[in-house]
Amino acid sequence: MPAGELIATDQQGRSGGEADIQYAYSVLEEVMDPEVPVVSVMDLGIVRDISWADGHLFVVVTPTYSGCPATEYIETSIRDALQNAGFSHPKVAQRLDPAWTTDWINEQGRNRLKAYGIAPPVGSSSKRSLLSGITPVECPNCGSEDTEQLSEFGSTACKSLYRCKFCLEPFDYFKCI
Amino acid sequence: MTKYDELTEFLLRLGDSALIHAQRLCEWTGRAPALEEEMGMMNVGLDLVGQARNWYEYAAERINDGTDADTLAFRRDERAFRNLLLVEQPNGDFAVTMTKQFFYDAWQFHLLTMLKDAGDERIAAIATKSLKEVTYHLRRSSQWVERLGDGTEESHQRMEKAIDTVWRFTFELVEKSDAELVLSESGNIPALSELPEQWLATVNNVFAKATLTVPDEPSAFYLSARTGMHSEHLGMLLAEMQFLQRAYPDASW
Numbered sequence: 001m002p003a004g005e006l007i008a009t010d011q012q013g014r015s016g017g018e019a020d021i022q023y024a025y026s027v028l029e030e031v032m033d034p035e036v037p038v039v040s041v042m043d044l045g046i047v048r049d050i051s052w053a054d055g056h057l058f059v060v061v062t063p064t065y066s067g068c069p070a071t072e073y074i075e076t077s078i079r080d081a082l083q084n085a086g087f088s089h090p091k092v093a094q095r096l097d098p099a100w101t102t103d104w105i106n107e108q109g110r111n112r113l114k115a116y117g118i119a120p121p122v123g124s125s126s127k128r129s130l131l132s133g134i135t136p137v138e139c140p141n142c143g144s145e146d147t148e149q150l151s152e153f154g155s156t157a158c159k160s161l162y163r164c165k166f167c168l169e170p171f172d173y174f175k176c177i
Numbered sequence: 178m179t180k181y182d183e184l185t186e187f188l189l190r191l192g193d194s195a196l197i198h199a200q201r202l203c204e205w206t207g208r209a210p211a212l213e214e215e216m217g218m219m220n221v222g223l224d225l226v227g228q229a230r231n232w233y234e235y236a237a238e239r240i241n242d243g244t245d246a247d248t249l250a251f252r253r254d255e256r257a258f259r260n261l262l263l264v265e266q267p268n269g270d271f272a273v274t275m276t277k278q279f280f281y282d283a284w285q286f287h288l289l290t291m292l293k294d295a296g297d298e299r300i301a302a303i304a305t306k307s308l309k310e311v312t313y314h315l316r317r318s319s320q321w322v323e324r325l326g327d328g329t330e331e332s333h334q335r336m337e338k339a340i341d342t343v344w345r346f347t348f349e350l351v352e353k354s355d356a357e358l359v360l361s362e363s364g365n366i367p368a369l370s371e372l373p374e375q376w377l378a379t380v381n382n383v384f385a386k387a388t389l390t391v392p393d394e395p396s397a398f399y400l401s402a403r404t405g406m407h408s409e410h411l412g413m414l415l416a417e418m419q420f421l422q423r424a425y426p427d428a429s430w
Binding site for chain 2: 065066067068069096097098099100101125150151152153154155156157161175177
């Protein structure tokens, strides 16, 4: 560890204990996804762990899709938010295993997606649901289940494109993986 | 021909195939038959670029001479690439593109399902993550093969022609490899001995629904991704893909 970092640890002037970790979690509640700015990184379930390591706050992040262009942006946003909150040298590391699943999106995140006009993932992810893809998706605008898939992919890799046959509005569906 | 150990070569085989296939998909930008399909192809490509990066990062750590994922993608020559011959073939029409996609998806699906249980934890983690994405890719390409094969007379004919065009490159998907046997014996990866049968079973199954004929077992010929003996198409693809980093080394946004 470089000498400078030894001096500038995140514990300076702090207890470095559990309260700080809870505070860090609350800071990350405010870090929003760049593509869907109504859900936070906590809602999405991509922050897997926050702990202390060698005097630094250590945040473990599990990326959503392998090729998601927002991954690096999100990591930078997390680092910036923690620095602004007073953690001078937080470390952010990626963890691939276990792989991210939409099952990790919390209730608040699901409600926020829906209010934003994106249908949240239906049911739990399993190999069967991925292969068959037969699940009724509720229209986020009118609540009808009379909807149809227009395309396997929507505006981003994590979404597919649907249309409501009742209110006729097209909408994005957050795919279940 | 091989410069690295079996495990690194194996990682490059996975990473290179994903990257080159993704590069071919990108060629459809602005030219796809429908906007939704263009988005579909770009998103599949994006998943694959991400997967390639994961494989490359692991390979680069093993090579451990300052090489990184970008060096592997942009600073290697044709003969150093280990991608399947299938994925470097030109896109042709939408039928050829979808046939390539389906053959590759089915291969990835069964291979990654096996690698999920790899003794090498890093391989298992990348495979588990990639498999979620690839399962979705396979679902999409299987549906397209069925739709086009069992569609109109013209779409059926075009599919038969597409299969004729690329089938001969599928020998690599069903060949047994000594290098992979070494890796499974050392416990890095599971035995891949059933991969050919499983791949063929998926092809048979989907082709039956698509009213398409499965050709006879393809035989190997003098080209091989394992030794870097590629078809002429790869060189031109790399010339385009690598241009920026070759002309302006280390250029960044």
